[in-house]
Amino acid sequence: MIERVVQINDLSEPLGGASRLAVKAACGLAARGHAVTFIAGDGGDSAALRAAGVGIVALGQPRLLAGGRARGMVSGLWNRAAHAMVRDWIAVHDTPATAYHLHGWSQILSPAVFAALAPVRERLVVSAHDFFLACPNGAFASLRSGEPCPRTPLSAACLAAPCDRDGAAHKLWRAARHAVQRRAYRPGASPPVLAIHAGMGDRLVRGGVSRDAIRVLPNPVEPFAPARIAAERNRQVLFVGRLEASKGADLAAAAAFRAGAPLTVVGEGPLAAEVRRLHPQARLAGRCDPAEIRRLAADARLLVMPSRYPEPFGLVALEAAWSGLPVILAPTALLAPDLVAVGAGLAVDPRDTAAFAAAIRDLGRDDGAVRAMSEAAFGGTRTLGLTPFAWIARLEEILAGCVANARRSGPAAALR
Template identity: 55%
Template sequence: MTIDRIVVINDISAAKGGATALALLSARHFRARGHAVTYLTGDAGDNAGLRALGVEIAALGHGRLLSRSTLGALSTGLYNRAARDHVATWIAANDTPGAIYHVHGWSQILSPALFAALSPVIDRVVLSAHDFFLACPNGSFAFLRSGRVCPHVPMSVGCITARCDRRSYAQKLWRVGRQAILNQVYDRHHSPPILAIHETMRPFLMRAGIPGSAIETLPNPAAPWTRERIPVERNREVLFVGRLEETKGPDLAAAACRAAGVPLRLIGDGVLRAALERDYPEIMIMGHQPPDAIAQHARQARLLVMPSRYPEPYGLVAAEALGSGLPVIAADTAFLTADIEAAGAGLGVEPRDTCAFASAIRLIAEDDRRARRMSEAAVGLGGRIALSTDAWIDRLLLIYGHRLAAVRRPAGHPSDAAATASRPSSVTVEGRL
């Protein structure tokens, strides 16, 4: 069956994080290939760039949870009836047998109510797991204050009683309530295809009862900031790229770089900016930067740090840095860290341990030969852990085609096995793609 329309569904229409950036990237490239595309979003839909490309934007007009009153956030976050009606109305008016619905993000605005609206077309839905909100109440399978990986089965007694939220146990109980509602409207035991961005996500998703057969590993697309290897052995600066928020750990990077006696450049913005400027006047904070500007800053860097306080399922910035030849020091809970260390392209650390973090920085900062070896290894690894944008779009369209083909035949049809066998599943992707 021909794809009539691709409906990209995401809370936000302006790129403020990796998941939204990927949702927008897919919409732009689908449209460039001639597909009819609708971007169905929970916010105001103020994205002139998408509209200029001919992408239809169907916007609910709501703000993120933290922008709403406490009562409004509590109620709409659990089940946003307006979002349900918005999506259901669009589907009733526009759905065709060849329409595909790809969900990227729903936890900030659209809420579990999204899945109730999608129920009439669930056999043509594809889900991206940029995080763990499909399975875990706090979306991370981690104790967010300590960073310790959670051992519990989601929604078990151990899970419900665990004080894993970074704010309060009351907030955790609210998240448990939301997960209970999600489990009523999203049948995880018979889930639509879930696209996991790293193979390590699989056992965590399965712990919640999602069958392994529903999970397919699809690495993110990532383009290096520079085509040539950055000669890091000539540089001194440590680079951080990301939101200046507690979860991303820019304050941990600042403390470690001060202890190591090396300069730190931060690219990004967020709620921690004022505190960082006050407490660490020596660091350079560049704010949001376009890709070309990031490349210029990266050329001055010795290494990149990714000190997230919770497990990062992928870490797009790490892939971009590695491909450019920057060694990466990442939190030891990040899923890419094992790949980075195995390739000799960087180090894993507990970022809350300032002394250990600073020691890792000095290990690379004070040894030019080590820095060069890691840089050369980084370039090779960058080509293996990420897809090119074109290859990523090809894979998505292939997955959509399989989804539509499955609608036309009964479950268990012999061609199901052939379709599954034709899908690449390895987390490592050849650099030529």
């Protein structure tokens, strides 16, 4: 039986995928009657957590570079304050039936969080929302070209590869941080790692994570619409995501404009002006709540997910597919083969503007093809994700299993 669940994440605000899931996990477990504490690197000012009755412990620090590059480089290697916060909370509040769930640490908490969690390692699970557990830049790809990386992390070939968008010095810093992380984390004897897609496994293992530690827990999916959107009647191309280079909003704008297709963009970020420049007629809706996204999705013909780097999951693709929207996504997205196999999507290199635009143009002209893809998406992709209820129940089961195993193993387990 679990007495308390401790969710740990850099951010308490559900801004990106990892933080959104961390908050969702905390609120969902609280709704199931568990006492929940959320340990955050930021200020902890989360209305969602407070409304759910979740206790918040906050470090009050900004993201890695927000406080200045020099300070960020030092604290990013080993955040002493984060280590002390987590260590002290455990010393005062831990019980044998408290479970711990670590989400993101690369922006504030740093590898120091693994050392602080060492005494409760046998009751810890770690979510792999990305590849930072195994790869210095978190992507297993070049952040310049987007090409997937076949190298072994921290090998000589890895260290020599010019994969960092900020240059060789920053690459060396990432490598140093990853070396520090390995010593604190000990991937070969890892606690359970919750991978959001089975395709993550080989990359995690290449980075030293024990294959026996990896569990697949697909993300919870809430479709944009409860019934199939009649995509074949619509014309809008829909993009939903942060307006930054990694998500490829600019690539979507360039391709949609070249295809002569109307574009609706949901999200905020530094590329907003560039998106407007590339597609002057695009509708930039900004950050929208679920009801507004539902309204915009009802007018969409298809969704594009043109990520520059491999997407371990790509939640927005399934939110669209479960609503009956065909999806055009990058072939490096781990969901791409799944969606293509059931006829719900097309895999197109988003950096190839001509090919990307051709795919948008072809679907814009063929109502029959779009209807077939829409029906395949709505009816054939349910096994690729979990409903929120099934996801939180599965997470609860995993955490309870860790507590039960720790009780059977005894206190020596944490020292192995």
